[in-house]
Amino acid sequence: MPSLHPALAESEPWRRARGLAEGGLFPQCAALCAPSEQQNALGLAMARLLLCESGRGEDGCPSCAAWAGDEHPDLLKAGSEGAAPNIAQCRDLILSMAYRPVAASRRVALVYSADTLLLPAANSLLKLAEEPPGHGILLFLLSDEALLLPTLRSRSWMLPFRIAVDEGEERPPETESEWAEWLSRHSAAELPDLLAQFGPWIRYELHRNAFERAGTIDRLRVILETKRLSRTMALDLTVLALKEGIVFEHLFGNLW
Ligand SMILES: [Zn+2]
Numbered sequence: 001m002p003s004l005h006p007a008l009a010e011s012e013p014w015r016r017a018r019g020l021a022e023g024g025l026f027p028q029c030a031a032l033c034a035p036s037e038q039q040n041a042l043g044l045a046m047a048r049l050l051l052c053e054s055g056r057g058e059d060g061c062p063s064c065a066a067w068a069g070d071e072h073p074d075l076l077k078a079g080s081e082g083a084a085p086n087i088a089q090c091r092d093l094i095l096s097m098a099y100r101p102v103a104a105s106r107r108v109a110l111v112y113s114a115d116t117l118l119l120p121a122a123n124s125l126l127k128l129a130e131e132p133p134g135h136g137i138l139l140f141l142l143s144d145e146a147l148l149l150p151t152l153r154s155r156s157w158m159l160p161f162r163i164a165v166d167e168g169e170e171r172p173p174e175t176e177s178e179w180a181e182w183l184s185r186h187s188a189a190e191l192p193d194l195l196a197q198f199g200p201w202i203r204y205e206l207h208r209n210a211f212e213r214a215g216t217i218d219r220l221r222v223i224l225e226t227k228r229l230s231r232t233m234a235l236d237l238t239v240l241a242l243k244e245g246i247v248f249e250h251l252f253g254n255l256w
Contacts (some may be wrong), residue, residue, distance in 0.1 A: 001042035002070075005218065007203055008034060009045075011098070013161045021049035022056055027157040028132045031114065031140040031148060034161040036213035039141040040081045042161070043110040047075050050137055051104040066103035072101040079112035087121040094128050097136045104250035106135045115147035122149040129155040143211050159207070170200040172217070172242055180242050183235065191234055195224060216241060220248065 008014055020026040028029070033084035034042045045057075051074055053061040066072055077084035078093040093109055101107050111117075111125065125138075129152055132138050142148055145158055173182040186194060198221040220241050224234050240246040 002044065004041045004045045005035075005038055005202075007199070007206060008038055008042060010163050011161055016187045017046060017159060018049060019051075021046070024055060026050055026055075026137065026167065028136065029156050031142060031145065031153065031156040032144055032160050032161065033145045033159065035112075035215050036255070037142045037211075037215040038161075039112060039143070043112070043139055043141045043229045044070055044141060046070065047108045047110065050106065051075065052107050063104035070102070074104040074107045076107060076109040077112070078109065079114075081112055082109045083114040085111060085115045085120070085121060086118070087124050089215060090121045090124045095125070096203050097128060097138075098133055101135050102255065106137055107133075108139065111140050113142065114152070116142045116143035117149065117152075119149070122152055125189065126151055126155070144209075146161075169204060170197060170199045171204040179239065183239065186235060189231070189235075191224065191229075191231060194234055194238070195221060196230075223248065 004014075017026070017032075032042050032046065033038075048057040048064070048067070049055055051063050051072055052059060053063055053171065058064055063072075063074070076093055076096050078089045090111075093111070095108055097107055099107070106172075109128075114122075116126075129138055140156055145153065145160060148156070152171045173179045180239065180253075198217055202204065202217050202221075205211075205217060221236065223229075224237070237248055241248040
């Protein structure tokens with residue numbers, strides 16, 4: 001089960017979504033906008049709440065007990081993280097949605113990468129989005145809400161997972177001189193101090209909808225946390241990844 005990034009799990013949109021799920025008031029058609037790396041985790045976390053009898057999730061109710069890893073008899077998926085479903089997969093989803101729930105009181109359908117749906121596939125979902133069966137909840141997962149077909153957007157409750165940024169919050173260096181200044185300021189910094197900066201940087205990038213970049217910083221944070229790099233290597237890797245835009249997973253792939 002992929003876990004929801006803490007910045008999303010603690011966000012105001014997530015609190016609202018949880019409140020609506022617990023009150024049984026979650027809309028039948030919604031679009032969850034989040035960084036692409038978080039789409040799967042977010043969709044599954046939302047499904048756990050919506051399929052639960054109490055709406056709280058993981059409470060041991062018969063429906064919660066029916067989960068096997070990331071699968072549930074009343075959870076339907078179309079497409080995958082980074083790949084929108086084609087029209088045949090959309091039609092399968094529509095058919096499966098019509099069946100009565102098996103373990104829960106409703107069925108939840110996840111449509112991945114909905115912002116990259118081709119027009120025929122998107123059009124095939126219009127009727128389902130407009131009039132889902134009484135037991136059905138349709139969740140579009142996407143990164144860029146502006147790219148969702150307007151006819152789907154108008155039928156969906158939009159829930160953008162933007163993270164609030166405080167005034168004066170730290171942001172990553174951008175220009176050459178900012179990077180030079182940052183490096184000289186952190187040349188003697190210990191790894192935990194370096195890592196402490198990444199949280200505010202991720203929030204800053206999410207706030208300005210730079211989801212890819214937020215994902216890069218997050219992956220970098222995980223690597224620095226787990227790989228026990230020296231301070232110098234950590235600084236070098238940060239500059240390579242965030243300033244030079246090197247794909248750092250490939251860079252050290254053979255060593256790790
Ligand atoms: Zn439950």
